[in-house]
Amino acid sequence: DTEVTQTPKHLVMGMTNKKSLKCEQHMGHRAMYWYKQKAKKPPELMFVYSYEKLSINESVPSRFSPECPNSSLLNLHLHALQPEDSALYLCASSQEGQGTGELFFGEGSRLTVL
């Protein structure tokens, strides 16, 4: 199984809503990532979890709150977002420092903030 599964695939929310994006992998990877991708732009790193601990936060606004409940799951909690936060949110996982080095990406959650 080389799948990274993200839910929901699409999400529309208002600026006062609270919602969560979910990501799951069963490849035994110990590094998990959240990337944000705007149209015609590269994926932009937001957070990295290594062995379930937050290791990198790329100065992301606090309205984005990541959580890693266990080694297979990664969540991104969203609160009081702005319209400019509308983007494709990609989850990825890898065998940090080992194996092939490939980052396996999910299909993404496309978020629209009204």
Place this chain on the structure above:
Amino acid sequence: GENVEQHPSTLSVQEGDSAVIKCTYSDSASNYFPWYKQELGKRPQLIIDIRSNVGEKKDQRIAVTLNKTAKHFSLHITETQPEDSAVYFCAASILPGYALNFGKGTSLLVTP
């Protein structure tokens, strides 16, 4: 942090021609250089990668070269086909499996 520059931003070739995309990086500590392909509406997927102890790597029609002294690496696609049309991203990281910093991407169009 690492800064990856990628050129060109768009590339149009005829089917059967070769395509070359070039990237430069800033952090001499980077040792891992993958290339990802992202088709419209799809996830990025690894197509080839190279590590700093290797100067060139080939996989069928695609090849990557690395010049660590000059801090640049390139993707070469030969005998291009319409299904090669996509956005290609180069990236760099300290080690395989670590967080990637991506270049801005090259939109490749292969016309029949």
